[in-house]
Every structure is written in C-alpha cells, then in structure tokens.
Amino acid sequence: xxxxxxxxxxxxxxxxxxxxxxxxxxxxxxxxxxxxxxxxxxxxxxxxxxxxxxxxxxxxxxxxxxxxxxxxxxxxxxxxxxxxxxxxxxxxxxxxxxxxxxxxxxxxxxxxxxxxxxxxxxxxxxxxxxxxxxxxxxxxxxxxxxxxxxxxxxxxxxxxxxxxxxxxxxxxxxxxxxxxxxxxxxxxxxxxxxxxxxxxxxxxxxxxxxxxxxxxxxxxxxxxxxxxxxx
Ligand code: DC
Numbered sequence: 001x002x003x004x005x006x007x008x009x010x011x012x013x014x015x016x017x018x019x020x021x022x023x024x025x026x027x028x029x030x031x032x033x034x035x036x037x038x039x040x041x042x043x044x045x046x047x048x049x050x051x052x053x054x055x056x057x058x059x060x061x062x063x064x065x066x067x068x069x070x071x072x073x074x075x076x077x078x079x080x081x082x083x084x085x086x087x088x089x090x091x092x093x094x095x096x097x098x099x100x101x102x103x104x105x106x107x108x109x110x111x112x113x114x115x116x117x118x119x120x121x122x123x124x125x126x127x128x129x130x131x132x133x134x135x136x137x138x139x140x141x142x143x144x145x146x147x148x149x150x151x152x153x154x155x156x157x158x159x160x161x162x163x164x165x166x167x168x169x170x171x172x173x174x175x176x177x178x179x180x181x182x183x184x185x186x187x188x189x190x191x192x193x194x195x196x197x198x199x200x201x202x203x204x205x206x207x208x209x210x211x212x213x214x215x216x217x218x219x220x221x222x223x224x225x226x227x228x229x230x231x
Contacts, residue, residue, distance in 0.1 A: 003120065003121070003122070003123055003124045003125070004029070004124045004125075004141050004223060005120045005124070005125050005126075005127065005137050005139075005140045005141055006023075006029070006125070006126045006127070006140060006141060006142045006143075006144070006219060006223075007127055007128075007129075007132035007133040007136070007137050007140040007142070007143045007144065007195075007198075008020050008126065008127070008128040008129075008132065008143075008144045008146055008215075009128070009129060009130055009131065009132050009133050009134070009143070009144070009145055009146070009192065009194070009195070009198070010128075010130075010144075010145055010146035010147045010192075011147060011148075011150075011153065011177075011180075011181050011184065011185075011192060012035075012096075012153070012177065012180050012181070012184070013148070013153030013154070013156055013157050013177055014146045014147050014148050014153060014203060015146065015148070015156070015203055015208065015211055016128040016129075016146050017033055017035070017128060018208065019146070019208075019211055019212055019215055020033070020126045020127075020128045021033075021076075022212055023126055023212070023215060023216065023219065024075075024126045025075070026216065027124075027126070027219070027226045028124070028226070029123070029124040029125055029126045030071070030119065030123040030124065030125045030126070031075075031076075031077060031125070031126050031127075031128075032069075032077065032116065032119045032120075032125050032126070032127040032128070033077050033128060033129075034112075034116055034127060034128065034129035034130075034132065034136070035099070035128070035129060035130075036069075036077060036079050036087075036090060037067065037069065037079065037112050037115065037116070038099045038100075038102060038103045038108070038112070039079070039090035039091075039095050039096070039098075039099040040067050040079045040081050040086060040090055041058075041062075041065070041067070041099065041102045041103075041108055041111075041112070042090070042095050042096075042097075042098030042099030042100075042101070042102045042103075043081065043086055043089055043090050043095050043098065043099075044061065044065050044067075044081055045057075045058055045061060045098055045102055046094065046095065046098050048061060051101075052098040052099075052101040052102040052105075053101040053102075053104070053105075055105045055106070055107065058102055058105045058107065058108060059105065059107035059108075062107060062108065062111045065081065065082065066080075066081070066082050066083065067079070067080070067081060067112075067115070068080045069115065069119070096180070097180075100180055100183050100184065101183075103130075103184075103187075104183065104187040104188075104189065105189075106188075106189040109131075109135075109189055109190055113135075113136065116129075116132075116136045116137075117136060117137070120136075120137055127140075130184055130190070130191075130192040131190035131191075131192070133145070133194075133195035133197075133198050134190070134193060134195045135190045138195070141222065141223055142199070142218065142219060142222045142223060143195045143197060143198035143199065144198060144199055144200075144201055144215060144218060145194040145195070145198040145199070145200045145201070146201050146203065146211075146215075147200065147201070147202055147203070148202060148203045148204040149204045150174065150177050150178055150181065151174065152203075152204045152205075153177050154170065154173045154174035154176075154177045155170070157173050157177065158170045158173045161173070199218055201214055201215060201218065
C-alpha cells in the first residue's frame with residue numbers, strides 16, 4: 001500500500017507546526033516536524049561546544065550522534081539525542097539560532113534526509129519544514145506553502161512569549177524573524193522557497209481557526225474525503 005503525504009513549507013512563525021499537528025489529528029496522519037530534527041543537531045552542537053555555523057566541525061560531529069524520533073501515546077513527536085528525550089530542550093530560544101545555522105550545512109541536510117523520507121514511506125504523513133516540497137518529498141500528494149507577513153508572524157511570536165511569562169520586545173522579535181528568514185531563504189543548500197506546484201496559503205489576516213479551515217479545505221479538495229483517525 002502506498003501512503004499519502006502532505007508537505008507544508010514556509011517561514012518560521014507562519015503557524016506550520018500548530019496547524020500541521022491539528023490537521024494530523026483530524027486526518028489520522030502522522031505529523032513529522034522536521035524543524036525539531038534540525039533543532040536536535042543544533043542542541044548537540046551547543047552541548048559539545050561546537051560552532052553550529054562551522055561546516056567542518058559540524059560534519060565531524062554527525063557520525064557520533066544518535067538522533068531518533070518517536071511517537072508517544074498522545075501521538076506527539078518526541079526527539080531523542082543519544083537516548084535522552086530532548087523534546088523540551090530543543091525549544092529554547094538559543095537552540096533556534098543554532099538550528100538555523102546548522103541547517104545551512106550541507107552535510108547536516110544529507111545526514112537527516114533519509115530519516116525524513118523513511119517516515120513518509122511507512123506512514124501517511126503531514127510533514128512541515130522548509131524544503132519538504134522541493135527536496136524531501138518532491139512527489140508529495142499536496143504541497144502547501146504557508147506564509148504570513150513578517151509583522152504578523154512577529155506579533156504572534158511576541159504574544160506567545162508574553163503569555164509564557166517571558167520578557168519580550170516587539171522590535172527585537174521582528175528583527176529576529178527577519179534575520180531568520182534571510183538565513184533560511186538565502187543559504188545555498190535547500191533554501192526556503194515555494195515549490196512550483198505548491199499552493200500558497202497566506203494567513204496574515206486569518207486567525208488559527210480560519211487558517212485551519214483554509215488548509216483542511218485545500219487537503220479535502222486534493223485528496224478527497226479522509227477518515228478522521230482521532231490519533
Ligand atoms: O521550524 P523550526 O523553527 O523548528 O526550524 C528550526 C530551524 O531549522 C529553522 O531555522 C530552519 C531549519 N529547518 C530547515 O532548514 N529545514 C527544514 N526542513 C526544517 C527546519
């Protein structure tokens with residue numbers, strides 16, 4: 001039996017992971033958060049005192065790492081680094097920057113490619129990232145390029161930080177969003193770009209529910225009615 005795959009790419013803060021997670025529950029597909037895999041490499045580099053932007057140092061580190069992905073009873077993806085569950089640790093702010101730098105190293109992308117493709121060979125997947133439609137799953141049944149204006153994405157991130165009780169400065173958050181976009185779109189290897197056959201979904205003026213309904217509509221239109229898996 002062949003499995004179905006939905007690729008969602010786009011800049012950080014567009015709502016990819018929140019929406020992909022909810023859609024996966026609605027459709028009974030496995031949600032694969034590929035950013036979490038890059039974050040695990042970023043975390044590993046930091047933990048070993050290696051500059052994540054140094055291609056040869058990072059390439060040397062890779063063979064010594066055991067990175068695995070697992071799914072808990074809640075159906076949510078957990079990341080393991082050398083056997084330790086790092087699902088929480090990879091969400092720290094400093095890991096975001098390290099992941100973005102490590103993701104620009106070609107050896108890192110090659111190292112992680114097979115792990116991502118294997119998930120799609122073994123399950124129906126909704127996979128989100130930056131190069132899923134262009135590199136990882138060029139044959140995906142549906143490719144969505146999910147985007148929103150930088151100011152809208154910064155505003156969402158700013159509010160999220162405040163809700164978590166963290167201090168935040170909107171202008172700084174916006175500057176970080178713009179810088180991460182620059183790095184993710186301008187790197188030489190697998191830069192963030194829209195696949196030619198992707199459908200663009202712009203969520204600038206939509207709330208979460210509106211964005212969810214938009215994507216669900218696109219999926220049903222392309223893949224037909226799908227059973228809810230209640231994962
Ligand atoms: O989506 P995220 O913020 O968790 O991703 C972390 C970093 O990894 C981000 O800077 C972009 C990079 N990334 C990538 O280059 N390719 C992917 N498929 C997923 C993430």
